[in-house]
Amino acid sequence: MNRFVLGTVSAIVAVGMQGGLAQAQDALDWSGFYAGVFGGYALDSKGATSSAQGPIQLSAIDSISRSASTGRIESLFGGVAAGYNFQVNNAVFGVDASLSVGGLDKSTTSNFTFSRVDGADFLTAEDRLRSEFSMDWYTSLTGKFGYTFDSWLVYGKGGVAVADVSVASTEILSVTGTPAALATPFAAAIPVGTLTASASQIVFGPTFGFGVEKRVSDTISVGAEYNYVSLPNVTARGSDPLNLSTAPAVFSAGFHTVKASLNYHF
Numbered sequence: 001m002n003r004f005v006l007g008t009v010s011a012i013v014a015v016g017m018q019g020g021l022a023q024a025q026d027a028l029d030w031s032g033f034y035a036g037v038f039g040g041y042a043l044d045s046k047g048a049t050s051s052a053q054g055p056i057q058l059s060a061i062d063s064i065s066r067s068a069s070t071g072r073i074e075s076l077f078g079g080v081a082a083g084y085n086f087q088v089n090n091a092v093f094g095v096d097a098s099l100s101v102g103g104l105d106k107s108t109t110s111n112f113t114f115s116r117v118d119g120a121d122f123l124t125a126e127d128r129l130r131s132e133f134s135m136d137w138y139t140s141l142t143g144k145f146g147y148t149f150d151s152w153l154v155y156g157k158g159g160v161a162v163a164d165v166s167v168a169s170t171e172i173l174s175v176t177g178t179p180a181a182l183a184t185p186f187a188a189a190i191p192v193g194t195l196t197a198s199a200s201q202i203v204f205g206p207t208f209g210f211g212v213e214k215r216v217s218d219t220i221s222v223g224a225e226y227n228y229v230s231l232p233n234v235t236a237r238g239s240d241p242l243n244l245s246t247a248p249a250v251f252s253a254g255f256h257t258v259k260a261s262l263n264y265h266f
Contacts, residue, residue, distance in 0.1 A: 040259025044072035077102025138163035
């Protein structure tokens with residue numbers, strides 16, 4: 001009985017080892033350097049918003065109105081990538097570097113209106129602020145772990161992303177009204193004109209994702225991939241000349257991407 005059990009277990013182990021060796025031999029070898037191009041779609045991790053208040057009556061003759069809107073990243077992008085894979089049986093390890101460019105930008109607007117109506121005289125003061133966020137390029141360096149079968153490779157990846165981010169703000173202050181209203185000390189104390197500010201910086205953050213790739217020939221593969229890029233928030237500061245305690249625009253820089261790739265394996 002013990003000999004039968006031992007013999008059965010030995011046979012199962014031997015068959016399993018032979019099957020594993022056969023599967024490892026049948027799996028395509030992904031080892032080596034590769035380079036390619038890709039294109040895809042990026043979508044902001046935050047949704048677009050809009051709000052409006054007013055007119056709110058402050059007194060018998062004074063009222064205010066506020067409105068604001070926030071856009072989101074929704075853009076096509078493309079780039080180049082290169083990397084190296086190392087394969088052990090059906091396990092594939094690798095490192096991948098990529099550079100992406102595209103219209104990854106969005107904007108926010110904030111409008112404040114003060115109105116004074118006193119009989120036939122009226123005064124309107126407006127503060128219009130527009131802030132813009134743009135990502136000129138971003139690059140990533142990730143490690144990769146996958147599993148290959150037949151001509152397919154499925155994998156997960158994670159690493160760091162680096163981006164060149166710019167923010168710019170334009171604030172327009174204006175006063176209109178009847179001559180009598182414009183001649184008052186109150187109207188004269190309101191600043192008018194256009195104020196601008198801009199800044200750029202390099203930001204870092206983690207990125208992770210997963211994908212699938214298929215070899216269509218000895219040297220060519222096509223793939224599809226999802227990634228999340230988690231970059232830190234970026235602030236575009238306003239001047240707030242009317243002392244409205246207006247909060248500066250804070251842009252979230254995290255976004256999702258899906259992309260298709262075409263790679264050449266050396």
